[in-house]
Amino acid sequence: MNTPRLPFLDGLRTAAFALLIPYHVGMYYVTWDWHVKSPAASATLEPFMLLSAPWRLGLLFLIAGAACQGLAARRGTWGAVKDRSLRLLLPLLFGMAVIVTPQAYFEVLTKAPAQLPGDGSYLDFWAAYLHGGKYCRGTDCMSVPTWNHLWFLPYLWLYAVVGSVLAALGRGRAFASSLPSWVWLLLPAVPLVLARVFVFPSHRSTHNFTHDLYNHAQYAYLFALGWASRTPLAAALWPAALRWRWGALAGAVVGWALLLIYFRSFAGSTPPDGLRVAQRVLWAAMSWWAILAACGWAQRVFTVESPRLRAASAAVFCCYVLHQSVIVVLTQALKPLALPWGLEALLLITLTFAVCAAAYALLRRVPGLALLVGIQRTPRNAGPSAGRVIGQLTTMSVTDSVSSPASAAASSDSSERSSRTEAPGRQLTSTSRHSGL
Numbered sequence: 015m016n017t018p019r020l021p022f023l024d025g026l027r028t029a030a031f032a033l034l035i036p037y038h039v040g041m042y043y044v045t046w047d048w049h050v051k052s053p054a055a056s057a058t059l060e061p062f063m064l065l066s067a068p069w070r071l072g073l074l075f076l077i078a079g080a081a082c083q084g085l086a087a088r089r090g091t092w093g094a095v096k097d098r099s100l101r102l103l104l105p106l107l108f109g110m111a112v113i114v115t116p117q118a119y120f121e122v123l124t125k126a127p128a129q130l131p132g133d134g135s136y137l138d139f140w141a142a143y144l145h146g147g148k149y150c151r152g153t154d155c156m157s158v159p160t161w162n163h164l165w166f167l168p169y170l171w172l173y174a175v176v177g178s179v180l181a182a183l184g185r186g187r188a189f190a191s192s193l194p195s196w197v198w199l200l201l202p203a204v205p206l207v208l209a210r211v212f213v214f215p216s217h218r219s220t221h222n223f224t225h226d227l228y229n230h231a232q233y234a235y236l237f238a239l240g241w242a243s244r245t246p247l248a249a250a251l252w253p254a255a256l257r258w259r260w261g262a263l264a265g266a267v268v269g270w271a272l273l274l275i276y277f278r279s280f281a282g283s284t285p286p287d288g289l290r291v292a293q294r295v296l297w298a299a300m301s302w303w304a305i306l307a308a309c310g311w312a313q314r315v316f317t318v319e320s321p322r323l324r325a326a327s328a329a330v331f332c333c334y335v336l337h338q339s340v341i342v343v344l345t346q347a348l349k350p351l352a353l354p355w356g357l358e359a360l361l362l363i364t365l366t367f368a369v370c371a372a373a374y375a376l377l378r379r380v381p382g383l384a385l386l387v388g389i390q391r392t393p394r395n396a397g398p399s400a401g402r403v404i405g406q407l408t409t410m411s412v413t414d415s416v417s418s419p420a421s422a423a424a425s426s427d428s429s430e431r432s433s434r435t436e437a438p439g440r441q442l443t444s445t446s447r448h449s450g451l
Contacts, residue, residue: 020252023077024327025316026308030073031330033066035370038163038341039362043355049121049162050345054355061274068273068297069266069304072206075170075233076305079240082174083181087244091182098174101388105335106167108386110159113335115140117162117342118149124346126151163338165221169229173237181241190246198254199262203302205235210298211291236305252309259310262303269300331388332377333370340369 041048044060086094119139122130129149132138143158150156161168193201209231217227242248255262276285276293285293316323344365348358378389 020080021319022312022316023080024319024323026312027074027077028323028326028330029312030070030077030308031334033070034334035337035341035366036363037063037066037070038338039359039366042341042345042362043359049117050124050342052345052355052358053349064273064277065270066304069301069308071166072232072236072301073305073308074166075173076236076240076243076309078170079173079177079237079242080244081240082177082237083241083244086178086181091178094178095175098171098178100385101390102167102171102174104386105331105388106161106164106171109164109167109335110161111144113339113387114160114162114164115143116339118143118156118158118160120342120346121156122149161221164335165223166334168223169233170237172223173234177238177241191248191250193250195250195254195257198251198306199258199265199303202239202251202306203299206232206298206302207295209235210294214294252313255306255310256313257310259307259314262307262310265303266300266307269296269303272296273300328389329371329374332374335387336370336373337366340366340373344369 040059040063042050042052043055043058044063045055045057046060046063082094082098085097089097116136119136122139123134126149127134130139131142146158148155148157209228213228213231219229220226221229239248239251243251273293273296276289276296279285341362344362348361351358353361373387374389377387378384384390
């Protein structure tokens with residue numbers, strides 16, 4: 015069974031992933047923990063970082079769910095599982111062994127240089143990195159090999175496999191919802207609120223695959239909602255998003271403003287318990303309103319398909335795999351120039367986009383290597399109606415099934431920042447437990 019194509023999802027996916035590069039460049043300049051830090055790090059950019067931190071990754075999982083439903087509908091359960099395993103796990107393994115290594119090297123070099131093996135060279139570190147181990151600064155440890163920003167891939171693989179199996183078990187049992195459109199402003203936020211209020215306090219974000227209950231609760235739910243949106247159960251999500259895009263956008267902006275007031279008011283003190291719970295409810299609600307607004311506005315902006323959009327969509331997954339290591343390397347290359355931080359940040363963003371685009375243009379011509387960085391080569395004789403599967407992202411033609419993204423990208427910085435013990439930038443991104451050194 016084919017589901018109707020939603021052409022705007024290509025544009026929505028590309029726009030969502032375009033946020034990754036400026037966001038992770040921003041992580042270099044804020045006070046939150048990250049792999050490397052600028053000497054000019056301050057709180058200046060943190061309000062703007064909080065504008066997208068609560069919802070950016072959730073949107074990617076929702077769109078990935080819609081894409082995976084289309085893939086399973088076209089290829090069947092076993093075909094979808096094989097495809098996701100090939101497209102997600104190969105780039106994950108290659109990324110952990112090769113692409114992420116510079117991030118770990120410069121993190122140790124800048125935070126605990128005495129722990130570098132051998133003569134401190136990159137090659138000596140790489141050899142030690144592949145053998146595994148830990149690098150610690152006090153109680154803050156990094157276990158290697160690590161997946162850092164590639165944590166998105168195993169999470170998505172798990173959700174795609176489970177979703178494909180459950181869909182096969184429930185085949186033939188179609189349920190349709192007939193909710194008023196305004197309900198979509200509130201009802202889908204309820205699971206996010208429950209996770210934020212009851213799960214988050216005792217299970218903070220870790221990106222540890224087996225010990226990350228809060229992230230699994232929110233992201234698996236949003237993936238499932240995206241999957242359901244391509245079925246009669248939740249197909250009303252898309253027209254509701256279009257209709258309520260202004261209201262959802264207003265709610266997200268007001269929620270962001272209130273979160274900023276809260277964080278500034280309790281930057282150096284502990285808030286009352288009731289107010290802390292209210293802030294968590296607001297965080298989750300703002301997340302959903304922003305996601306709904308993005309889904310609605312994408313339908314207004316990306317109304318037609320274009321060769322440029324298809325080309326950008328094809329490059330998304332490769333750029334996701336590469337971008338964070340490119341950023342880290344560029345920060346160290348530019349550091350001796352001592353540029354003003356604003357100029358340096360703009361240069362980092364521009365150069366990262368340029369390097370990732372150039373790398374994609376080169377790597378796509380190397381069949382084996384292309385697959386390892388998430389590039390799905392389109393056969394020469396494939397016409398415009400040929401479907402393409404790009405890493406964890408599914409792209410299809412007008413005559414095919416649904417298309418949308420999945421990410422990468424990047425690290426989830428969704429921990430709330432309301433007191434000294436809650437900082438959104440704390441990133442546990444290892445195969446075991448890693449908060450950075």
